[in-house]
Every structure is written in structure tokens, then in C-alpha cells.
Amino acid sequence: MDEGAAVHRDHQLAEAVRLREDGRREEARERLLALSEQFPLDAEVAYQTAWVHDTLGLEAEAVPHYVRAVEVPGLTPDDRRGALLGLGSTYRVLGRFPEAVTTLGDAVTEFPDDAALKTFLAMALYNTGRAHDAMEILLTLLATTSQDPDILGYRPAIEHYAKDLDATL
Structure with missing residues (x-):
């Protein structure tokens, strides 16, 4: 990823996380889905996308994002732990x-x-x-x-x- 794309990604991701934290989850979801399309192999984007789906009660939609987040490299150990917890917990909620x-x-x-x-x-x-x-x-x-x-x-x-x-x- 070139430097301009990285800056764009970082800015958009930070904005989406802020929206989620401010309770504007649907708006954050839309932005994260767009980022996921732009950066399909980005573990951090996948994790944040999964997380926002979970906060909206869209557990089934969160699963593929969690799976992608833990299957591709790029998460910090703390985020990896959180993604694994989110995925496992989501599987449990879904009866899986x-x-x-x-x-x-x-x-x-x-x-x-x-x-x-x-x-x-x-x-x-x-x-x-x-x-x-x-x-x-x-x-x-x-x-x-x-x-x-x-x-x-x-x-x-x-x-x-x-x-x-x-x-x-």
C-alpha cells in the first residue's frame, strides 16, 4: 500500500472507530464496509468491521469479518485476542x-x-x-x-x- 493510501485508510479507520464509540454505529458500519471493500486483506479493518456488526446485534454478519481478521496477519496481540474472543463469543451466541x-x-x-x-x-x-x-x-x-x-x-x-x-x- 502506498503512503497516500495508508494515510487515507488510517484516517477513515480512526473516523469509523470514533463514530462507533460515539454511538453512531450504523454510520460507522457503512464506513467500515466501504473500507473492507477497499482493503480486503487488512486485519485491523476486518476486526473493526466485525466489532461494529456485533455492537449492532448483527452477529451473523460479523463472523466473516472476524474470520478474516484472525486469518490474515496484522493485528496487535491485544486486538488479536479481542478478535478471537469476539469470534468465539459470536459463534456461541449463534448456537455454533x-x-x-x-x-x-x-x-x-x-x-x-x-x-x-x-x-x-x-x-x-x-x-x-x-x-x-x-x-x-x-x-x-x-x-x-x-x-x-x-x-x-x-x-x-x-x-x-x-x-x-x-x-x-
Whole structure:
């Protein structure tokens, strides 16, 4: 991309994001769709386009943009994490539970310290009938991240039961 096209893209993308943040989502969507046509291999444009569709409740329309965002290089690690979370969560909302589990499971492997990814993975696992796996993730997350003194007092027991809720001490 030449310098002039890059400046145009950056300006248009920043404006579209500002519109979304200001609550002018439909206007942002129109601009992002136009940018997506101009820059079909731009991961950041794809991510922002997916995001605006999600904010409008247009989850099915968001999916191809999320897929493109995570399949082509160009996102910062934080944006990649957000795109994977958005894609996995969107799959779950659409009832595409196996795809949600796969996407979120891969994302947790890539970003193992991300509690939000683990939480959404647990929800998707629950939706596929894997309640035990979901509870293991959530209990482990609770035990390792809570600052609540009552939780901290029971941390060893919670961690034990996270491995197997049917176990006894």
C-alpha cells in the first residue's frame, strides 16, 4: 500500500472507530464496509468491521469479518485476542457451539493468562454438554484470581474440587 493510501485508510479507520464509540454505529458500519471493500486483506479493518456488526446485534454478519481478521496477519496481540474472543463469543451466541469451543480453546492456548477467554470458553463448553470441563475452568479461575478473603481461605479446597467435583478430600 502506498503512503497516500495508508494515510487515507488510517484516517477513515480512526473516523469509523470514533463514530462507533460515539454511538453512531450504523454510520460507522457503512464506513467500515466501504473500507473492507477497499482493503480486503487488512486485519485491523476486518476486526473493526466485525466489532461494529456485533455492537449492532448483527452477529451473523460479523463472523466473516472476524474470520478474516484472525486469518490474515496484522493485528496487535491485544486486538488479536479481542478478535478471537469476539469470534468465539459470536459463534456461541449463534448456537455454533463446537466452533465456539474450538476458537476459544485455541485462543486460550495462545493467550493462557486471559481470564475473559477462559470464561467464554467455559460458557461454550457448558453449551456443548461439557459442564465438568466448564466448572473446572471457572473454579480454577476463581481460586487463582479472587481477592475475596472468604474465597482465599478456601483456595486449596476450591483448587482440589476444580480438578474433580466428584472427589472428596
